[in-house]
Amino acid sequence: MSTATMHLVHPRESAMKLVLYAPDRDLVSRLTPLLPAAADVEWQDSGAPAAALEPLRDTGCVLLLDFRHEQAAFSAALVRQVQAQAPELPLVAVGSTASDQLAGVVAALRAGLRDLIDLDAPPHEIEAVLRRASATDASVRAPAAVAHKARMVLLLGVRAGVGCSTLAAHLGVLAQQAHSPLLAQEEDPPPVANHLLLLDLAQPAGDLALYLNLDSSFHYDDALRHASRIDATLARTAMTRHPAGLALLGQAAGTDGTPMADPAVLMQRLRGIFDTLLCDLGGACVRQIPVSLLNSADDIWLVADQAIGTLVSLDQALTQLERVGARDKRLQLVINRFDDASGISPAQIATRFGLPLLATLPDRARLRSAASHGRLLLQEAPRDPYLRALAPLLSRLDPAAAPAARSWREHLALRLSGSQWKTK
Template sequence: MAVGAGQQPASMRAALRSGAQDFLDVNDSLETAQQALSAMLNRRVVPPAGMALAPVTALVSARAGMGCSVLAAHLAWYLQMQLARAQSPAGAAADGSEVGASSLRAGAMSGDDERALEALLIEVSQPGGDCAIYLNTPGEFRFADALHQRQRMDRRMAQIALARHASGLRMLTQTHASLAGKGAQSAQDEQAVSGQCADLLQRLRTYFRHLLLDMGACDAQRPQSIDMLLAARDIWVVCDQSVASVVWTMELLQQFDACSIPRDRMRLIVGRHDARIDLSAEQLAQQLRLPLLAVIPERRRELAQQLNQGELLHPRQTREPFVQAVSRLASGLLAGHHPELVQDSASSASAWARLLARMTRH
């Protein structure tokens, strides 16, 4: 919005040249100015025609404690590394190996990497803050802050304000404080937050390549949750093999149906899978009437040991079953939503292989 005197043609011309969408005449009444400002602040973002919006993948569970946030933290990190490597010829090793920790630290110091916006992990699970702890990436700018300042959320703000992991992954997390008093919110307040959430997601999808939502124990009664699920192209429902989890998940799916969340977007991830338990992943998928996407093996002890050291399981630990399962999920997202990067990465790897072969011959 440009501010100036409407009686001066030079002011109008300068506003047009600067790309301003609105002009506030200083000679207008205070009421007119307030109306113009209110309309600008409530305006929804409309992406340019033909502009592709980043895909959104939501991870949900029927109750807390099913490992949804641990899975989301690993998946977001792995996807970020694959996205960054696919776009960097230097990072696309001929043998397909992952980028090492030293490369990540070097990349974190790169100005180009700091400006790049690849993957964004938004944590709205309850209670919040787990992903920030797992990734050891605290940030002062939270999801609630982003909602309140959504009209200011441009690409530069996304680069600077959002918490940044060493890999380049950006994060918006919840805090316990931001969830306090949730039950005291009126229906009108919930609806207002819902509209703000849809607007914020629309903005962020124009800046990033992929958004991951850790919705944890999802409350399908909240308009904010419905908005996020409707924006998601993939809804991955995490459930384990316990009877209680199956019952609660069936109830959650019924709530989704009542809210007209498309079933064809939903896939089942069986977490903490133990082959010794009689209820198999296939039986669980049949009972929930969801396509089985992945089986995450039972590795709570190994995960706890790693998390207690302040680290996640690195994707280079290729013999670790948990790493293998999550890497397949990340690769599936890359191939399914970013096929052009997979092709470019393969071409770059082939070029590097040919170069190394010529150097070896000489």
């Protein structure tokens, strides 16, 4: 460590030795100003034989790998070499969460790296990553104990086409804005907090990303494979974000409806990171949904409409839920696309199937028109009756945030005139 650097080190701080293992040293100049005073970074040419890492094995250093987009593939190959030559060396990826660099972050996760220095993060976050990586005590390096368990709500569309994913998209954005109302305008920056995760496990796969006009290179299958490495930093950097701030984790478009793998470990991780999980299961057969997911949910909202075919599907879904022990007080009914000229009323449907009626949502052609343009109805028509009808769902989704959400909803109700929704 240089004399200048040593003068900056607090007596109680332990020095961190960092080695950038990369084909060139250009990253050092960008990285150095972001590091804590106790850190000293050196460059080592990754073009040299891997045996050159041997002297570093007992030095307590942390090895940094360049996972910026242009170097990600090369560094992913280096990970395998380093782990074979010096498996005890802690590895940390260096990358950026800028939109054109996210592929590098995903490549680091897929290569098995848990720790990431985000070049766009504030210095205190970078220092926290380095402290965790350089800790020799396994208990220090382990993820922090889960301090809370996020509320999880399943939106179960009883058949494809009842509008479950459209509902999930609007609920997710509105619930996020309830915590950050100033972010409703598109020019405002997204929040950094991991408040709400929208989990898309619906069929057909990928519809939520279309409705939210988002593109992702990190999908649900990736998260399942690397569940033990998911932490708050990876959730913030790898998962795509809507401008309102909510995170989206979904299946890649084209994923078929085969039975899902058990997500118990992943759900445990996600519920320790986010405050609320809203899971879209529209069109998914109950037999394909892992029992652990059904059992761990706080609420299960069955989404249906008044069509006779949908009511048959609702009956079948309830039968299947009963077989797995999930037909209980968590079940509530949401009637979507309600038309008062269709005959049977939502109350009659709820009574017929023995379910509490949580909400009735009106049939709105404007909703489908907005979706065809890649926009949400709240962008096209923020005073639409459909949005007013979501109030009981929003209140139920996040009761822990009731004071903040209530003031936001009161503000929204005032803007919408506060009247009962009407479609005519």
